[in-house]
Amino acid sequence: MSELHPPTTTVLAPEPRSNWSRRDFIKGVIASGVTVSGVSYFGAGLTPRLSAQIGGVERLLSLAVNGQTRRVDVLPGETLAMTLRYKLGLTGTKLGCDRGECGACTVLLDGVTNYSCSTLTHRVRGREITTVEGLEGEDGTLHPVQQAFIDELGPQCGFCTPGQVMSAVALLRRNPNPTRAEARTAMSGNLCRCGAYEHYLNGVMRAAQEA
Ligand code: FES
Numbered sequence: 001m002s003e004l005h006p007p008t009t010t011v012l013a014p015e016p017r018s019n020w021s022r023r024d025f026i027k028g029v030i031a032s033g034v035t036v037s038g039v040s041y042f043g044a045g046l047t048p049r050l051s052a053q054i055g056g057v058e059r060l061l062s063l064a065v066n067g068q069t070r071r072v073d074v075l076p077g078e079t080l081a082m083t084l085r086y087k088l089g090l091t092g093t094k095l096g097c098d099r100g101e102c103g104a105c106t107v108l109l110d111g112v113t114n115y116s117c118s119t120l121t122h123r124v125r126g127r128e129i130t131t132v133e134g135l136e137g138e139d140g141t142l143h144p145v146q147q148a149f150i151d152e153l154g155p156q157c158g159f160c161t162p163g164q165v166m167s168a169v170a171l172l173r174r175n176p177n178p179t180r181a182e183a184r185t186a187m188s189g190n191l192c193r194c195g196a197y198e199h200y201l202n203g204v205m206r207a208a209q210e211a
């Protein structure tokens with residue numbers, strides 16, 4: 001009888017225990033290695049044939065995320081938001097509308113704002129991806145935009161905040177001294193169901209002054 005060998009490229013996710021929360025499960029997957037399979041999220045228990053019918057075959061990609069190289073198995077039609085949140089554990093990126101309308105999923109690609117819900121992960125190979133988790137300093141110091149948003153009481157429920165932060169960071173990198181009108185235009189792709197727009201604008205202007 002031939003000896004069985006474990007797979008060489010995919011680290012299987014741990015079995016979810018009944019008392020685990022979904023967040024615990026995701027953390028467990030992240031802790032299991034830098035290469036993770038999405039099968040647990042996109043079709044646990046599916047046969048390879050059925051999985052292929054639904055989403056095609058995963059391919060191993062190397063992505064540049066927050067200054068690190070992350071290796072991850074990605075389905076052909078998988079969006080960057082799904083990869084970031086459910087395979088790489090970067091849940092700071094939020095999913096709101098999931099169709100390019102609200103801005104909650106905003107990340108930076110080579111410093112430019114991008115809706116990650118409307119971007120295929122396969123299309124961002126070789127690009128520098130920055131999420132909200134990549135903004136704070138090594139000592140945990142918040143980015144000036146994050147601190148300014150807190151100081152100006154920007155977040156209400158906070159769901160839109162990561163996307164708002166990413167848009168503000170991109171703006172101030174290309175225009176460190178925007179007018180309020182310029183800031184309003186730059187932030188117009190980020191909706192806030194709590195209506196905290198003026199607070200976020202105050203935060204952008206404060207961050208620009210304090211930079
Ligand atoms: S979740 Fe991407 S734009 Fe709304």
Ligand code: FES
Pocket residue numbers: 154155156157158159160161191192193194195196
């Ligand atoms: S703070 Fe609640 S959606 Fe913006």
